[in-house]
Amino acid sequence: MVKIVTKPRKGGDRELITEQKKGKRLNLKDEGVFLSHKKTEIINNIKEIIKISNSPLILIDENLNIIATNQYFYNTTNIQDNIIGKSIKSLFQPKKINSNIISILKKIKQKDHHKNILIIEDIKLVNSHHCVLEIIRLDNIFLKKEDSIILFHLKKSNEEVATSNEKIDVISFLGHELRSPLTSLKGYNQLIRKTFQEKNYTDPELYHYIDKIEGQIDRLSSLIEETLDFSRIHLNKMNLNYSFCNFNHLVLDLIEDLEQTTKKHRIILQGKLTEKVRIDEKRIRQALTNLITNAIKYSPKSEKIIVKIKELKNNTISVSVQDFGIGIPFNQQQKIFEKLYQFNNKKNGLGLGLYITKYIINKHGGNINVKSIKNKGSIFTFHLPAQPKTS
Amino acid sequence: MIKKIAIFDDDLDIAEIIKTILERYDYDTKIYSNSKKIKQCLKNFKPDLILLDIFMPGLSGKEIAKKIKPNKETNHIPIIAISGLNEISNISKKIGADDYLAKPFEMDELLKIVKKYLE
Numbered sequence: 207m208v209k210i211v212t213k214p215r216k217g218g219d220r221e222l223i224t225e226q227k228k229g230k231r232l233n234l235k236d237e238g239v240f241l242s243h244k245k246t247e248i249i250n251n252i253k254e255i256i257k258i259s260n261s262p263l264i265l266i267d268e269n270l271n272i273i274a275t276n277q278y279f280y281n282t283t284n285i286q287d288n289i290i291g292k293s294i295k296s297l298f299q300p301k302k303i304n305s306n307i308i309s310i311l312k313k314i315k316q317k318d319h320h321k322n323i324l325i326i327e328d329i330k331l332v333n334s335h336h337c338v339l340e341i342i343r344l345d346n347i348f349l350k351k352e353d354s355i356i357l358f359h360l361k362k363s364n365e366e367v368a369t370s371n372e373k374i375d376v377i378s379f380l381g382h383e384l385r386s387p388l389t390s391l392k393g394y395n396q397l398i399r400k401t402f403q404e405k406n407y408t409d410p411e412l413y414h415y416i417d418k419i420e421g422q423i424d425r426l427s428s429l430i431e432e433t434l435d436f437s438r439i440h441l442n443k444m445n446l447n448y449s450f451c452n453f454n455h456l457v458l459d460l461i462e463d464l465e466q467t468t469k470k471h472r473i474i475l476q477g478k479l480t481e482k483v484r485i486d487e488k489r490i491r492q493a494l495t496n497l498i499t500n501a502i503k504y505s506p507k508s509e510k511i512i513v514k515i516k517e518l519k520n521n522t523i524s525v526s527v528q529d530f531g532i533g534i535p536f537n538q539q540q541k542i543f544e545k546l547y548q549f550n551n552k553k554n555g556l557g558l559g560l561y562i563t564k565y566i567i568n569k570h571g572g573n574i575n576v577k578s579i580k581n582k583g584s585i586f587t588f589h590l591p592a593q594p595k596t597s
Numbered sequence: 598m599i600k601k602i603a604i605f606d607d608d609l610d611i612a613e614i615i616k617t618i619l620e621r622y623d624y625d626t627k628i629y630s631n632s633k634k635i636k637q638c639l640k641n642f643k644p645d646l647i648l649l650d651i652f653m654p655g656l657s658g659k660e661i662a663k664k665i666k667p668n669k670e671t672n673h674i675p676i677i678a679i680s681g682l683n684e685i686s687n688i689s690k691k692i693g694a695d696d697y698l699a700k701p702f703e704m705d706e707l708l709k710i711v712k713k714y715l716e
Binding site: 390393394400 | 615617682700701704
C-alpha cells in the first residue's frame with residue numbers, strides 16, 4: 207500500500223516558506239512565476255518518488271496526459287505499451303468509466319472537498335484487466351486546489367489477489383513435489399561416486415562429471431528453496447522458530463562450510479558476542495550464507511572476505527560481510543533488495559536471494575543496508591535485536 | 598544380525614533409491630506402497646525400523662503410529678517420518694514419529710539416522 211504524505215513535512219514547510227520569504231525579500235514581482243517554478247519543483251520531486259515507489263502509480267498533468275509512471279504499473283496491469291504522453295482516458299474502457307473519472311477529478315479538485323482520496327472499487331482497463339483505482343489529490347501550500355496534483359494508484363482487485371494467491375499455492379505445491387525427484391537424483395549420483403570409488407576407478411574425468419552433476423543438483427535445489435521461500439513470503443507464511451543460540455558458533459561453523467566452496471577466498475571472522483542471542487537459527491544462517499556466497503561470487507579477483515560481529519549498546523547485534531570485489535553502482539544499491547532483481551543482468555539465479563535475506567532480517571525486527579564502491583567492494587551490514595519481544 | 602527396515606512410500610523412485618542405498622550397507626529392506634499393509638508388515642516382515650512417507654494412500658502417518666506405538670510388542674520400533682514439507686519437524690512430533698528426514702536428503706543423512714536408531 208502506498209503512503210502518500212498529503213501535507214508537506216515540517217522541515218520541508220520551513221524550507222519552502224523560507225524560500226518564499228526570500229522571494230518576497232527579493233521583491234519578486236511576479237508571484238505567478240514563483241509558484242509555477244515551485245509547482246515544477248514539486249512535480250519533479252513526485253516523479254522521483256513514483257520511480258522508487260513499489261506501488262503502481264501514474265501522475266497526470268492538467269490536460270489529463272500521463273507524465274510519469276513506474277515499472278510496477280506495467281507489472282500490475284500487464285499493459286505493455288509505453289503510456290507516457292497518452293491520455294489517462296486511453297487506459298480505461300468503456301467510455302462511461304472515463305466520464306465517471308472526469309467527474310471524480312472535478313469533484314476532488316473542488317476547493318471544499320474534504321477528501322483527498324476517492325476510490326473506484328472495480329474498474330476495467332483496456333486490456334480487460336480489472337483493478338481498484340484510487341484517485342489521490344496531493345495538497346501543497348503552494349498550489350491552489352484547482353491546480354492540485356493528481357495521482358492515480360492502481361491496485362489489484364480482491365479477485366485478482368485471490369487468483370495470484372492460488373498461483374502461488376500451486377508454485378508452493380510444485381516446489382514440495384520437486385523435492386522428491388531431487389532426492390532420487392542426489393541419491394543416485396552419490397551411489398555412482400561410491401561405486402566408482404569401491405571399484406577403484408581413478409579416471410579424474412569421471413569424478414569431474416559427477417562433481418558437475420552434483421553442482422547442478424545443488425543449484426536446482428537452491429532454486430526450489432528460493433521459490434518456496436518466495437511463496438511463503440507472499441502468503442505471509444514464513445514463521446520464525448526462535449531459540450537461544452550461540453552466535454559465535456553459528457558463524458564459525460558457517461564459515462568453515464563456505465570455505466569448502468571456494469578455493470581462493472579466506473573468510474576472516476572479527477569480533478565475538480559474549481551472550482547468546484534469540485533468533486531463528488536456520489533462517490539467520492540462511493541470510494548470512496546468502497551474503498557470504500554473494501561476497502565470494504562478486505569478488506573473483508580478491509582473496510579476503512571479512513565477517514564482523516559485535517554487540518551494540520541497545521541490546522542489538524551488528525553483523526557485516528565485507529568483500530573487495532566488483533562493488534555495486536550507487537543507482538543499483540537499493541534495487542538489489544527487490545524481488546527478481548538481476549544484478550549485472552547475470553541470470554544465474556532467480557534474483558530472490560537478497561529479497562529473502564532482507565525479509566528474514568526485517569521479520570526478526572532488524573534492518574539491513576549496503577555500502578559499496580564500484581571496483582572497491584561492498585559491505586552488507588545487518589542489525590538484529592538480540593532478544594526480540596515477539597516470538 | 599541383519600537389521601530389517603520397512604520403507605513405506607508410494608513414490609517408487611524414492612523408495613527404490615532408499616532401498617538400494619540401505620542394501621549396500623547390509624540392511625534388509627522391504628517396500629510398502631500402501632500404508633494399509635502395516636499389519637502385514639509388522640506380522641510377517643517384523644521390521645527393526647520404519648521409514649514412513651507421511652502422505653501416502655491408505656492410512657495417515659498418525660494412524661500408522663497409533664498401530665505401532667501403543668502396542669507393547671511393537672512400540673520399540675523407531676518410526677522415521679519422511680517428507681518434502683517444511684513443517685516436517687512439527688508434523689513428525691504430532692504424529693508420534695521418533696525422528697524425521699526432510700527431502701531432499703543426502704545419502705549420508707539417511708545412513709546416519711538409520712544407524713542412530715539401530716546401533
